[in-house]
Amino acid sequence: MLLDRATVVVPPLASSTEAAQPLAEAPLVIVGAGPVGVRCAQELLRRGFPGRILLFGDEPWVPYDRVRLSALLAGEIRLDAIATPLADDGRLISHLGCRISRIDPASNYLEDSQGRGFCYSRLILATGSRAHVPEVGGARLPGVFVFRDLGDTAALLARTARSRHCVVVGGGLLGLEAARALQRGHTRVTLVHQAPRLMNRQLDAPGAEVLLRQVRALGVEVLLGAGLGAVLGDERVTGVRLRDGRELNCDTVLLATGIRPNIDLALAAQLRVGQGIVVDDELCTSQANIHAIGECAEHRGLTYGLVAPGFEQAAVLAARLTGEQALYRGSLQATQLKVAGLPVFSAGEAVEPLGRIRQREIQFSDPQRGAYRKLLVHRGRLRGALAVGECAESLRWLDALQHGRRITPWMLWRFRREGRLWPAASEQVAAWPTSTTVCQCMDVSRGQLSACIAAGAADLAALGRQSGAGTVCGGCKPLLHNLLGSAARRQPERAAAGLIAGAGLALLAILLMAMLPAFAAPTSVLQAGLSWLWQDGFWRQLSGFSLLGLALLGLLMSLRKRLPRLPLGAFALWRVLHVLLGAASLGLLALHTGLDGGQNLNRWLLVDFLLLVALGALAALLLAIEHRLPAALARHGRRGLLWAHILAVWPWPALLAVHVLSVYYF
Known part of the structure; x- marks a missing residue:
């Protein structure tokens, strides 16, 4: 059996x-x-x-x-x-x-x-x-069940073989899971919930609406704002009467109305x-x-x-x-489970927040993916968090709630745009703080898991034996796989040779431009040579606008990272082209200037452009060799060079505009 x-x-x-x-x-x-x-x-x-x-x-x-x-x-x-x-x-x-x-x-x-x-x-x-059994007529009739323990499960398994229509009373976590399970047995299921939204204690109205669409898509009929008035029948269940007077015919009633x-x-x-x-x-x-x-x-x-x-x-x-000085101070109210096949996370004051001055709610919605997220922030600290749909950051939100970690305005800006507080690279579990809990059931932190991996745990079973992680509900297993993958030998970036070649050319060109003197101006027509390239007005404009075109093309190519679904080749190849474009622009710059740095703002424009290309080249070089570096050094180095490269872009448009205006004005 x-x-x-x-x-x-x-x-x-x-x-x-x-x-x-x-x-x-x-x-x-x-x-x-x-x-x-x-x-x-x-x-x-x-x-x-x-x-x-x-x-x-x-x-x-x-x-x-x-x-x-x-x-x-x-x-x-x-x-x-x-x-x-x-x-x-x-x-x-x-x-x-x-x-x-x-x-x-x-x-x-x-x-x-x-x-x-x-x-x-x-x-x-x-x-x-x-299980709480409401005081309504007929609640003890044959055909009325609760769902709390293994005995209840056995009784429901036997019942579903001959049940044609089951009414589940209660739209909380247990009721939703029971409704989904019964519906898979080809039983018609109607879920009745007296509150105006599903999981009203864990979800706000927009989050509950996403969940409602998912539940109905599974084939479960949902009636909201409809409490149970009575169970109908004499010797067995024949239906239910709702508090608004409606009657539903059914042969089975499942009460999921809370616990005592x-x-x-x-x-x-x-x-x-x-x-x-x-x-x-x-x-x-x-x-x-x-x-x-x-x-x-x-x-x-x-x-x-x-x-x-x-x-x-x-x-x-x-x-x-066992002799330790430990005290229990209470627990953070948090729910992280799959409800009707949809991941749901709710923690802290996500639904009924306390009234505070300077408290803000920030929401993010992606209807195409069926995702909804909300953060409650007060003075740079999380007070509540909610997510419906896949959310890789939910455990880090819980860690921020538990430990009062600082949430910066920049992180909130990213959340409004992308629905996450941390960069995509930090979705690697190995990058999480050591105190972050990865397995909620067994209260195992990322630091403990990393220590187990360092001690020889090479797979999920070994991690489970050493730490207990993943041995209860199994919800953390994707995170454990993520962490185990990061522990394996890191592979070089795709097209690493191209990155090294482009970065090397760019750095060599910058070094030569810094060391070589400016080309001397010719004293006669016989000595002119190629000086017409940077002295003749037409050719100088041609090289200047070509240089501008290459720079703008490089900026447009950087958008490839923000458009991952763009079907024009792999991102790694775009990145190599971006680096090679930076190296090629230095050749045009030499033709345009004749290696003369100019004066005042023109000199600052040249310095900023060289700095921009140098930082990009160094970032490309680091990407190509980071698999040989310590993970923390590679991560911080990549982040630092990337942001320095981005910051160097900002003065460039203003300096370029002044340069063009001054040339045409004078």
């Missing part, structure tokens, strides 16, 4: 001797074998926790990745792709299919649903959350609870030796319905329990 149950491991009933064992000898107990509970156990083992660890889970399955349940429902993967079996370690004993029914904080004791007793030295509650933290166990143990189990910065509950992490925990008035904050809490708590 596709869904295999794990072997249930339970200990014998605790004896009075075991119950009375000293507190220091009792094991650490984790209640909850979901992703956060399992992560906490793994972190404790990795950090060398000295005692025994008991892990309790009330589901009968081997621990699994809940994030990918929608892919399992859609038939894209099998169960073994989401299974996260625990390491076979004598210090960790897992009790699956074993629900804890009672906690007695006064005696550090708990019981399971069969009356078995266990002592603990410390208790970690990672009980997660459950599992706090019943804590409430019965008289722990302090609010929306979740209240914890402090040390992740302690109102009982000092009882902790709570994940979706069941409430920290500073907030509960997080995402797995990443739970992983952060697991890491902090494991560090504290």
